[in-house]
Amino acid sequence: MPSSRRTATAPPLVALAALALLFGGAAVAGAPQAAARTAPAPAPDGTGSDRAAPSCWAIKQAHPGSADGVYWLQTPKLVAPQQFYCDMTTDGGGWVLIGRGREGWTFHYPGQRTPGNVRNTPSGTAAFAPAALGGDTVNALLNGTRVDALPDGVRLRRAADASGTAWQEMRWKFKDRGDWSWTFDANPPHPLASVVVDGRTYSGGNTRDWNDNSGSRRVFTYEWKNHGWQKGFSYGAGQSGASTSSTSHLWQDGSEGSPIPFTQVFIRPKITNVSYDAVPDPGTRASTVVPLVSNQTTPLPWGVTGVMGTGTGEEFLEVQALEVLGDTIYVGGRFKYVQQGATGVKKDQPYLAAFDVRSGEWRSSFLPRLDGQVWDIQALGDKIVVAGEFTSVNGEAGTVGMAALDPATGRVVPGWRTTFTRASNLTVKVKALDVQGGWLYAGGAFNHVSGGNPLSSKVWAVMAARVRVSDGRPDETWTPRFDLPVVDVDASEKGDRVYFGGYFEKVGDKPANSFAVITTSAPATLVPGLADWKPSTPTADRDYRQSVLEYGDGVWMGGSQHDFQLYDRDDLTRVTGHIMKKGGDIQASVVKDGIVYGSCHCPEFVYNGAASYENPTGWSNAHQIVWIGAWDARTGEYLPNFAPSIRSRLGDGPWAMTTDTNGCLWFGGDMNRGSWNSATGSYQWLGGFGRLCSGDATAPSAPSGLRLAGTTGGNKLAWSAASDDSGQVGYEVFRNDRVIATTTGTSYTDTTASGAVKYWVRAVDDAGNRSASTAALPVAASASTVTLLSKGATWKWRYDGTDPGASWTSPSFDDSSWSAGPGELGYGDGDEATLLPAGATPRHVTAYFRTTLKVADPAAHKDLLIDLVRDDGAVVYVNGAEVGRVNLPGGAITPGTTALTGYSTNAEERTPVRLTVPASVLVAGANTIAVEMHQYDRWSADLSFAMTVAATAAN
Incomplete structure (x- = not known):
């Protein structure tokens, strides 16, 4: 061992x-940089990973007798060979199964269940629970082929009776679709160029709901109340024989007569030749996956519940603000209680609470008392600043709309004051904060601000202001004046500007349609040279901005009418945009590891590349979005593998997000359910907020x-x-x-x-x-070989700590006093044919071995193939000349020389290392093989030595 x-x-x-x-x-991973080489002939048959074919079609063309079953496929985009189920019979064969099931399809891009479920259980009642390959795998099978370029489209094989003895064949020929998407239920839907049903062709159609006015020739994929909100490939009305039976190939929840049949989904990419980039001799570079946070929530023991006051909409949600400082996360909003678990103890702690960022435990020592809602929180080193529509914190004066708090106790920080007022007795609402340099920027609904110690006189600051980080005193020289409230603020890390989003139409006397970029230099003015951003709807009163975020050379903004758009920082030209439907106003955004996460009341679909809301056009693809979406922060590409398993109580979704130093993304709003917990057999409870941690x-x-x-x-x-x-x-x-x-x-x-x-x-x-x-x-x-020395050959050996002398490797050396025994030789592993004396630690470093190899005609051989089992290092000699060493330093070797490394597993010790030596080292007749074995240290628990010698034939 x-x-x-x-x-x-x-x-x-x-x-x-x-x-x-x-x-x-x-x-x-580590994509090679050299020129491409074509995959070698003969055509692979898919019967092993080393014989993987580029498609089921390629196998069928090269090997027509191939039967239905599981085969190995591989394309350059698939990288490594995988097994898939191939239908080699229908319509010439060559179809690869990418999904199957009855009711309960999710149509999620990451897939459903496992690839093993898809390939190993392609049909029968055990296949009723839907399983589908991930979109990345389907795209890899396509290997660059567009979905709309598939010659035979996407094939649906639907059961036509309850027993599964009759079937309907349907082909969807897509229109304007490049990459794969599973959102067959999208609304607006994926358009189809044509539909073929049992050989009859129909023009047009879509994946959400198609029919030719016949129930049996209708397929709708969306969830439906009469199906218990289950998705699948439903027939139209008037079909008989369906039930909820676990053995019926036609399922219906009641008696609606529009059953969901067991359905198989196939594609047939007709790829017969592929090429792989040449791997350079030094090898491939390392590569990593996109650093998305997990789709699964991490359980939290505490949450916040209840809502202060009565009403609906964004004003009446549990959580509106999240901020991390050190090992604490601060949660603000309109909640009434902190609560332990779904049914645990409740404690009155309205509007603001703190929790341990690792364990999620409530910090019961942090007990501020506010009389109104918290809208935002900003960490400032040794304090946190909270903003909202409260008029008092802990009953102290000068805390209208903003206060700095001790992060441990929640007490108001002495000497730090900022207070806001608003005309006509309207409620002060400070809704957004961000810090840059020595200034804290604020936006909301207010008219004046004063602060510092003592309080300054009122500064006329309409809807936006900045105050000193050190004491809260406002800057009298920097006072942009918005005509309507500000909702979000983002201060550029580059220090030259601040972004504002909201309901406003002007800054001072300048037009600014709900979005403005203001200089940080005083006086505050609009940054010149920027284009006007483009709303997703032409209706002026429906284009307010709720989230603004700068990252690198881009600016992300989102808000009303369901858009999330990326603009160039330098001139505000649009790079790309996305529209969410149904629901979808972006409410918060944050960047983590180069990925921007945007949250919204959007549990359905996102249309990538679209810019108009009412009827998205020009979109490149539609994917599912589940309350939070993920985009490449620089390019704007949507990342559909992020599909978190979370639920919203009222459907308003997350209104706040932040990150911590433990790799987690926190989200808060009216969230009430997290991911499935297999340990408890139930979904995780969320009290207003949750977290998704890095994969x-x-x-x-x-x-x-x-x-x-x-x-x-x-x-x-x-x-x-x-x-x-x-x-x-x-x-x-x-x-x-x-x-x-x-x-x-x-x-x-x-x-x-x-x-x-x-x-x-x-x-x-x-x-x-x-x-x-x-x-x-x-x-x-490979060449023909002959064995010259077997593993069980007899060796003379010496292991007593003495130096055998310089001539011990010579054929003339007298080894008659040495012990002898067959290989394997050593101690400590239990597999030795000859047991050497281990002795007590510290043990001897070096063991010596000699044997004789008789060769009649050395010229008959080209190379010696010496397979050496060594633990740990060895030098091999033939007729007194060194022919190779393993795991030992260069230069002279002495009895005290230790091996360079110690092997950490039995597999490493027992796996032979090969030395290829020219057969010219041999002489006719007797040849002496000598080996010295060196331990890594004197406390090693084992020593192993064995050798076989074969020879290849001379040309």
């Missing part, structure tokens, strides 16, 4: 079945020591393990520029190699992050 002083490596990844999901849809976006370490461990039965590869923070890692094995296998172990035997080849290996974790690969391992074409 390995030495007790060595560190154990991480356990291997779960079985290969789990890796099928891991490798699907991940980004190409793994760190590459594993690279494997090392790729070597040829033997050639019996194929090229036997072995390597040293990689490590990963997750503790789980698998490996991808390259042969000649493409991945031919995935494995959880540290060895692989390639049984189908032909001619000279090269190998690389890289590690992959269960999130899809890929390590840098090993350097290339060239392997020459």
Whole structure:
């Protein structure tokens, strides 16, 4: 066994079945930079990972006798080979199954259940629970083919009777669709160029609801009350034979006569030839997945509940503000209580509370008392500043609309005061804060501000102001004047400007349609040279802005009429935009790890590239959005793999978001349910707010020591393990520029190699992050070999701590006094044929071994293939000349020289390392093989030595 002083490596990844999901849809890791090479002939048949084909169609064309079943497929975009179910019979065959099920489809881009469910249970009652491949995997199967360019469209195979003995064949030919999307139920819908039903072609149509005025020739995919709000590929009215039976291929919730049939979804990309980028000899670079936060919420023990006052809409939600300072998250809004769990204890703590950012426990020492709603919170080093529509905090004067609080107790900070007033006895509402340099910027509904210690005189600041971070005193020289309230403020990190969004139409006497960019230099003026932004609707009273966010060279803004748009910072030209329907006003946004998250009352669809709300046009694709969406912060690309499992109490969604230093995204509003908790068998309870924490976006370490461990039965590869923070890692094995296998172990035997080849290996974790690969391992074409020395050959050995002298490797050396025994030799592992005396620690460093190899005609051989089992380092000599060393330093070797590293697993110790030595070192007759084995340290618990020698035939 390995030495007790060595560190154990991480356990291997779960079985290969789990890796099928891991490798699907991940980004190409370390994309090689050299020229492309064409995949070799003969055409692969898909019967093994090393024989993966580019499509089911390619298999059927090259091997017409292929039957329905599971095959290995691979494209350059799929990266590693995966198994899929292929229909090799219908209409010439070559169809790949991408989803199947009865009622309960989610149509989520990340897919449903697992790829194993799809391929291994393609039909029958066990397949009724829907399963679908992720959109990334479907796009990888397309390998760049547009969805609207599929010659045969998307195929729906629907059960036509309850017993599943009759079927309907339908083909959807898409219109204007590039990448894949599962949102067949989108509204507005995905347009179709044509629909084919049992061979009859109809022009036009859409994926949401199509029919030819016949119930059996209708398909609608949206959820419906009479279906218990279940989605599927429903027939129209008038169909018989359906029920809720677990064995019926036609399901209906009642007696509506519009059943959801068991349906299979296929595509048929007719890809027969692909090319893979050449892998450079140094190997591939590491790559990581997009660093999205998880779709699953992390449980929280406490929340906030109840709403102060009566009313509806955004004014009457539990949470409107979130802010993190140190190890505490501060939650503000209109809530009445803090509550422990769904049914636990409630404590009166209206409007503002604090919780431990790691454990989620309520901080009962933070007990401020406010008399009105909190709209925003800003951390300022040793204090937090809260803003809202309160008139008093802890009963202290000078705290109308804003107060600085001790972050531990909630007491008002002495000497820091800012107070607001508003004309005509209207309620002061300070709705947004942001800090830049020494100034705290504020926006809302107010007319005057005073502050500092003592309080300054009132400064005329209409709807916006800035006050000193040090004491809250307002800047009398910087006073932009908006005609209507401000809703959001974002102070540029570049220091030159501040962005404002809201309901206003003017700044001073200048027009500003609900969005303004103001200089930070006094006096406050509009930044010149910026274009007018474009609302999503021409109706002027419906284009207010609720969220503004600068990131890099871009500006994100969103608000009414469901838009979220990206603009160029320099001139405010539009880069791209997105429209959410149904519902969808953007309410908050935040950037984390280069991804902008935007929240909205939007549990349905987002139309990417669209700019108009009422009837989105020009959109590139429609995906699902679930209260929060994710976009690449620089390019504006929507990231559909983010689809969090959360629910909103009233349908208003999150109105506040922030991040913490633990990698979590916090969101708050009227949120009442999180993700499914398999441990409890229930959904997580959310009290107004929740958190989604980062997934793994760190590459594993690279494997090392790729070597040829033997050639019996194929090229036997072995390597040293990689490590990963997750503790789980698998490996991808390259042969000649493409991945031919995935494995959880540290060895692989390639049984189908032909001619000279090269190998690389890289590690992959269960999130899809890929390590840098090993350097290339060239392997020459196999040649006929003859065994010259077996593993069980007899060796003379010496292990007593003495130096045998300089001539011990010479054929003439007298070893008659040495002990003798067959291989394997050593101690500590229990697999030794000859047991060496281990002795007490500290043990001897070096063991010495000699044997004789008789060769009649050395010229008959080209190379010696020496497979050496070593623990830990070794030097090999033939007839007194060194022919190779392993895991030992260069230069002179002495009896006290220790190995460079210690092997940490039995697999590493027992996997042979190959030395290829020219057969010219041999002489006719007796040849002396000598080996010295060196330990890594004197406390090692084991020592292992064995050797086989084979020879290849001379040309």
